Amino acid sequence: MAQCLTGDEALRKVESQAREMATVENEAERGYAHLGWLLLEVAQMQYWRVRYNTFHDYLKVVSLHAKKTPSQLQRYLLTVRDLSDTFSSAQMESMGITKAMRLCQAKDYAIVLPAVVVNAALDPKVTVKELKGIIAVTLKLPAEDDGDWMEFEFLVSQEDRALIQQAMDVARHTEPLTKVNISESAQMKDIVVKWCMEFLGSHSGDGL
Numbered sequence: 001m002a003q004c005l006t007g008d009e010a011l012r013k014v015e016s017q018a019r020e021m022a023t024v025e026n027e028a029e030r031g032y033a034h035l036g037w038l039l040l041e042v043a044q045m046q047y048w049r050v051r052y053n054t055f056h057d058y059l060k061v062v063s064l065h066a067k068k069t070p071s072q073l074q075r076y077l078l079t080v081r082d083l084s085d086t087f088s089s090a091q092m093e094s095m096g097i098t099k100a101m102r103l104c105q106a107k108d109y110a111i112v113l114p115a116v117v118v119n120a121a122l123d124p125k126v127t128v129k130e131l132k133g134i135i136a137v138t139l140k141l142p143a144e145d146d147g148d149w150m151e152f153e154f155l156v157s158q159e160d161r162a163l164i165q166q167a168m169d170v171a172r173h174t175e176p177l178t179k180v181n182i183s184e185s186a187q188m189k190d191i192v193v194k195w196c197m198e199f200l201g202s203h204s205g206d207g208l
């Protein structure tokens with residue numbers, strides 16, 4: 001019974017933080033790392049089982065409170081999880097979620113973040129754009145254009161999932177090969193661009 005009560009308390013903390021973030025969603029850099037930590041605790045301790053059948057069902061409910069998609073919430077969770085070996089919760093909260101997500105992407109290229117990158121992230125005078133440049137120079141990353149996140153979220157059956165996964169595997173191994181030493185998001189972008197180019201090459205003009 002005590003565990004259920006602890007689970008309920010953890011879920012209430014998440015809901016409270018999510019509602020708070022929804023009120024300042026257009027101006028906040030702070031608060032999302034804290035929300036990510038709370039979600040990480042719920043995931044690791046499986047507190048979501050108190051009320052929900054799956055963790056994704058739980059995220060869909062939290063997304064209504066936070067006015068963020070489940071995939072965005074998942075990104076906050078994964079960001080704090082992947083940076084927890086380098087930064088404390090207070091440090092991540094202080095630097096802001098955008099810096100934290102940039103650092104998380106950098107860890108795809110460096111298991112241990114160089115001190116110059118860590119120090120820049122913690123320096124409030126260093127902007128997100130400047131941090132991005134420091135990461136690129138320090139880790140010798142290729143230049144990257146600025147852009148916006150594009151997200152896809154839809155319900156799939158087991159058969160749909162298997163089909164999509166098969167198509168992704170084929171795209172990964174189609175020339176030019178998808179690099180394995182880049183971030184998961186960069187790999188997904190490469191795969192989707194290959195799909196688009198193949199489809200447009202085969203069907204451009206059809207039905208027009």
